[in-house]
Amino acid sequence: MESERIPLKARNVSFSWQDTPLHWVPGDPFTTHTINVLHLLLPAGERWFVHVYKQVLPLIRDERLRADVLGFIGQEAMHSQAHDEVLPHLREQGLDPTPYTAQVDWFFEKLLGDRTLPPGRARRWWLLERVALIAAIEHYTAFLGDWVLNATELDRRGADPTMLDLLRWHGAEEVEHRSVAFDLFLHVDGDYGRRVRTWAAAFSALVFLWQRGIRFFMANDPATTGQKPSLAGFHRRGRQGTLPATGDMLRSIPRYLSRGYHPSHECSTAQAVAYLAASPAALAAEKAQRAAEGAA
Numbered sequence: 001m002e003s004e005r006i007p008l009k010a011r012n013v014s015f016s017w018q019d020t021p022l023h024w025v026p027g028d029p030f031t032t033h034t035i036n037v038l039h040l041l042l043p044a045g046e047r048w049f050v051h052v053y054k055q056v057l058p059l060i061r062d063e064r065l066r067a068d069v070l071g072f073i074g075q076e077a078m079h080s081q082a083h084d085e086v087l088p089h090l091r092e093q094g095l096d097p098t099p100y101t102a103q104v105d106w107f108f109e110k111l112l113g114d115r116t117l118p119p120g121r122a123r124r125w126w127l128l129e130r131v132a133l134i135a136a137i138e139h140y141t142a143f144l145g146d147w148v149l150n151a152t153e154l155d156r157r158g159a160d161p162t163m164l165d166l167l168r169w170h171g172a173e174e175v176e177h178r179s180v181a182f183d184l185f186l187h188v189d190g191d192y193g194r195r196v197r198t199w200a201a202a203f204s205a206l207v208f209l210w211q212r213g214i215r216f217f218m219a220n221d222p223a224t225t226g227q228k229p230s231l232a233g234f235h236r237r238g239r240q241g242t243l244p245a246t247g248d249m250l251r252s253i254p255r256y257l258s259r260g261y262h263p264s265h266e267c268s269t270a271q272a273v274a275y276l277a278a279s280p281a282a283l284a285a286e287k288a289q290r291a292a293e294g295a296a
């Protein structure tokens with residue numbers, strides 16, 4: 001919506017992980033690791049967003065959209081880095097994610113990479129296909145951002161405040177920039193068949209990679225014995241509010257596929273902006289930036 005359009009800026013956050021326990025949702029490794037998969041998927045995924053968008057910039061004929069895309073690139077680069085910085089902490093706690101992240105890197109860099117296409121129609125087709133894939137993925141990053149901003153059950157269960165701040169700072173920026181990828185897709189193409197096809201690909205890939213990531217973490221967690229991830233466990237936590245509810249996820253599908261869809265009809269920008277104005281990491285980043293500007 002027009003009134004919700006705000007200039008996007010990257011916030012240069014940093015987090016200190018030394019006090020975050022392995023099971024940062026106390027007593028619930030399954031919830032912990034289901035959310036931890038984000039640290040494995042997002043660094044490579046968001047680097048890939050940036051890589052693709054840099055190639056799209058010359059196709060943008062609207063200055064405001066170009067500014068939004070540049071703001072989006074800045075924010076996603078920062079998200080990727082912030083999640084990457086959790087990985088050494090996991091290794092220190094005996095959970096080395098390298099075998100899984102190697103697969104994720106292959107997925108984004110090789111399968112969804114540039115491929116050796118000659119300039120012209122094939123190269124443009126592959127670029128538009130990836131722009132549409134990013135729009136579909138961003139429907140889910142906004143969905144998850146909105147979910148985590150409202151997941152008060154995690155606070156009630158004593159989840160680690162630093163991890164919650166990382167997730168909510170990131171989630172709030174996902175809500176804040178949720179229209180950019182879809183607007184870009186509409187601007188360069190907008191074909192409905194492509195929207196449906198790439199949604200199906202993005203959704204299947206996310207489900208596949210996510211369940212593999214959960215299995216990987218549960219199988220390699222040095223402090224968890226004999227606990228197997230299950231769909232029933234996922235549904236139960238959805239009902240309890242420590243993970244997104246299955247029904248809410250299913251209902252988000254026809255919304256994205258409806259012809260009248262626009263991300264501005266989803267989530268609350270006001271809530272996202274309010275969180276960013278109070279996030280400890282975002283506040284620290286703003287203070288450091290002001291100090292640097294004052295010193296310059």
Ligand SMILES: [Fe+2]
Nearest residue numbers: 046076079174
């Ligand atoms: Fe992000």
Ligand SMILES: [Fe+2]
Nearest residue numbers: 076138141174
């Ligand atoms: Fe995003």
